[in-house]
Amino acid sequence: MAQSAEHVLDHVELFRGPEYQQMLAKKKIFENPRHPAEVERIKEWTKTAEYREKNFAREALAVNPAKACQPLGAVFASVGFERTLPFVHGSQGCVAYYRSHLSRHFKEPSSCVSSSMTEDAAVFGGLNNMIDGLANSYNMYKPKMIAVSTTCMAEVIGDDLNAFIKTSKEKGSVPADFDVPFAHTPAFVGSHVTGYDNALKGILEHFWDGKAGTAPKLERKPNGAINIIGGFDGYTVGNLREIKRVLELMGIQHTVLADNSEVFDTPTDGEFRMYDGGTTLEDAANAIHAKATISMQQWCTEKTLTFVAEHGQDVVSFNYPVGLSATDDLIVALSRLSGKEIPEQLALERGRLVDAIADSSAHVHGKKFAIYGDPDLCYGLAAFLLELGAEPTHVLSTNGNKAWQEKMQALLASSPFGQGCQVYPGRDLWHMRSLLFTEPVDLLIGNTYGKYLERDTGTPLIRIGFPIFDRHHHHRSPLWGYQGGLNVLVKILDKIFDEIDKNTNVLGKTDYSFDIIR
C-alpha cells in the first residue's frame, strides 16, 4: 500500500503505484480495447497530410471549437454596470454553466439569475417566468438594474423581451421606472463576442433612446470626454485598470463602459460583494455626450459602435492592442480625440518596452508561432509577434469571419515576417492539430484547451486567451499598453527559455547549452 498518513499521495502520484497499474491492466480485459498496433497506426495516420485533408473537408462536425455562445458574453458585459444583475431568460442550466465558466477563469464569484423555463414555458411561452422572475430578483438581490438576455430556448420559441418586460412592469414585478435593458442573444448566432456586443448595445440603447418608450430620448450635448469599451476579455481586470491608469495619466475625462474590472477581482476580507465597481447608470446615460467612443476590440463591438456613431460621436476601434505600434496608435488616438498632450511618463514607459524588446528579441526572432482565440486577440498578438521579428504561421479563430480574415491578411502582408502565414476563420482546434503536425511551429499561443495540442503535437503552449482554467491569476496583469506588452514578451521568453532548459537538462548527455546566462 503506497498511501500513508505521513505522506499523502493524491491522484498525481497514487495511481502510478504498482498495485493500481496492475489493477488498470486487469481492467483492460473488460474494455475490449483496440489492438495497440491499430491505435498506433491510426495515431500516426492522424498526423499525416492525408488526414489533414479529410479533416479540413469537414462540413458539419465541430471538434474542440474555440468559442462559446452569446449569452456568456451578455452576462460578462452586464456585470460591468453598477449593481447590475444579469437575468437570462431561458432554461436555468445555461446560467449554471455561465457562472461556472466565469468562476473557473477568474477564480471569483459570478452572479446571474435565470427565469428557469421548463417544458410548460416551452409550450406556453416564458411570460410568467419573466413576471415572477423579475419580482424575485428585484426583492432578493436589490439590484439597481436588471440586464436581460436570452438563451437559445427562449429564442426558438420566440419570446419577445420588450413586450414581456413591459408586461412585467405593468404587473408590478419591478417599479415602472426601474432599468431593465435587454438584448436578444440566441446561442446559435455568432459567439460570446456577439453576445457582448448585443448586450452592451442593448444597455446603451436603453439609456440613450428613451428606456423602451418610457422616457424621452436623450439629447446629445457634446463634451470632451472619451468612452472606452473593453470588449470580451479574459484579462479585463488587468487591462481595464491599465487603460484607466493611462487615461488618468493623460488627464482625459473618461467613462469605461461595462467596467467589470472590480466585480471579477474582489478582495477576501470577510465580505462577499455581489456587486462591485461598474459603470454607474448615470455615467452610462451621460456617455452619449462624449466626444468619442473607443473600442479596444472591433469584433466585440460592431453593432455597438454603429449605434454610437449614429448618435453623432466619433468612433475608433482597435484590435486588442498588444505591443508597441498598437499602443502607440492607441495613445496617439487618445491624444488626438481629447486634445491632451502625451505625458513624458508614457514616453518613458514606451522606451522601456523598446528596451526590453531590444534586449530580448534575438530569442524570439524568426520563431514560428501558431495562434488561436477570439478574432481581436489573434490580431493583437499577431501584430506584436511581427514587431518582435517572430513569424506567425497559423492564425485560427473559430469565431472569426471573412472580414476578419481579410483584415488579418492585410496585417500579415504588411510585414516580411508575416509572409508565410495562413489565416483560418471558422476552424476549430482539431483543425489546428492537423496544422501543427503537418506544418510544425516553434510555439503555440492560446487558452487552456491548447494543453491537449501541446501534449499531442509537442508544441510548447503559451497560455494567453480565455478561458485559462489551469493557471492562476493571469487575468490580474494587463496585456494592453506598454506595460502589457512587456508582460506578453516575458510570457513568451519564459516559455522559450523553459523549453531550452527542458531540452538540455540530461546530465552526461547535454551538459552543453544548459546555460545560466542568456
Add this chain to the structure above:
Amino acid sequence: MSLATTQSIAEIRTRNKELIEEVLRVYPEKTAKRRAKHLNVHQAGKSDCGVKSNIKSIPGVMTIRGCAYAGSKGVVWGPIKDMVHISHGPVGCGQYSWGSRRNYYVGTTGIDSFVTLQFTSDFQEKDIVFGGDKKLVKILDEIQELFPLNNGVTIQSECPIGLIGDDIEAVSRAKSKEYGGKTIVPVRCEGFRGVSQSLGHHIANDAVRDWIFGHLEDDAKPKFEPTPYDVAIIGDYNIGGDAWSSRILLEEMGLRVIAQWSGDGSLAELEATPKAKLNILHCYRSMNYISRHMEEKFGIPWCEYNFFGPSKIAESLRKIAGYFDDKIKEGAERVIEKYQPLASAVIAKYRPRLEGKTVMLYVGGLRPRHVIGAYEDLGMEVIGTGYEFGHNDDYQRTAQHYVKDSTLIYDDVNGYEFERFVEKLQPDLVGSGIKEKYVFQKMGVPFRQMHSWDYSGPYHGYDGFAIFARDMDMAVNSPVWKKTKAPWKEASSAKLQAAE
C-alpha cells in the same frame, strides 16, 4: 468553536427555525410560500427530512441547479471513454461542460478515447430553421471517417432539438444500420426537460436500457469467462480516480469488477453488465433507474454502498460481502484489517486538528449524505445539508441513516438563502460547488468543492480518505483565514493591543 456543541438541541432547533423564517421574509408572498416547503429543521425519528424536493426552481433566484443535458452528457454518458458524445445543438453547452468533471480515464485521447474532446454540431440559425437531421447524418459520417476507432456514438440533445422537432432516433437507426449495427444512441436530454439535471440522469439511464441493453442478443456469451464473483460498479464517475480507489478494495476482497459505470467506462463494460452477479451502486440518484431495470429484466440484485470514510467503508464492504460466500466475507474482513492501520493513522493525525469543527454541505446526488460519515470519522459535525436535485427517497435515506436531530435542511437552496444560512451559523467549513466556492471564501469561510474535490482526489476508499482528511485540514486550518481582516481594521487584534 462549534455552535452545535455549545447549545442544546432545542436551542439549535429554535435558532434554525427562526433563521428559516428570517430568510423567507425577503421574498414576495407567493415565492415565500413555495420556498418554505423546501427548508426545514430535521427531527430525529422522522422518516424523511420534511422538505419538498424535485420541484421546479423559482424563476429569478440564483438556483445552483443544472439541466437535463448536464445530467446526461455531463454526468452519465460523458465518461464512457470509447464512445463519441455529440453535444447536438448550439456550441455553448458542450463548451461549458468540456473537461469540467475530471472523469479520469486511461486511453489514447483523440484516437480510441474521447472524453476530453468536445464534439458539437455547432447549430447555426439555418439549422434551427431547416432542422438539424441532415447535418447530423453528415456529422456521423465525418466522425466515422476521422475517428475510426470509436466504438459508438451518442447524440446528446440540447434545448433546440426538441423544440424544432428533429428526429434524432430515426437518424440513429438509419446510420447504425448503414454502419453494420454500430451503436448510436440518441438521448433526448434537452435542458428544458424536468426541473434539474436529475431528469437527465433518468433519461440517460433509459437510453442505456433501450439502445444498449435493448440491442443485446439474449443468449450472447460474455466476452470473458464468468465467475461467481463478478460485480459491476454503478454510479461512480471516477472524479479524480474515485472508482479506481474503490475498485481496488473490491478486487482485494476477492470480487471481480467487470464494469465501471460510467467513469473510465467503455461500451463493452456497459454491455457486459447484465452478466454481473451483483450491481453495487454508489450514486443512487443518478443510476438507481438502470439498476432497478437490471434487477427486473436480468434478475441482478443491487446494493447501495458508501466508500467515504473508514466507518462507512467497512460497513459497506461487509454489506457487499453479505451477498456472497464466506470466501468474500473473509476477504472483506481481510481488507478492513489491512487498511485499519492507514485509517487509524489518518485519524490520529487529522482528528485533533478537526475535532468539533462544523460543516455545511450543499451538493448533488449522494454527497449531501454520503460524506457525513467521513466528516464524523474526523470528529467534525455536519450542521446543515441539502440537495441540488435530490428526490424524496434521497431525503429519506438522509434522515434515516445520516443526519442528526436539528440539522438544518435546505432543498434547491439558492445563493441568497445559502449565504444567509452560512452567515448566521458560521460553520468552520462549507462544502459545495464552484459557483459557491468564492462567495464563501470572500466571507472568510474555508471551503472545499465537493463535486470536483477541488481538483484533488480521489476521496473514495481508504486511499481516498487520506486525501479527504488532508484536504479538509488544509482548508479549515489554512493560515490565510486568520489574515482576512486587515490588522488596523480589527480594534481588538493582538498586534494593535501590543502596540498600545
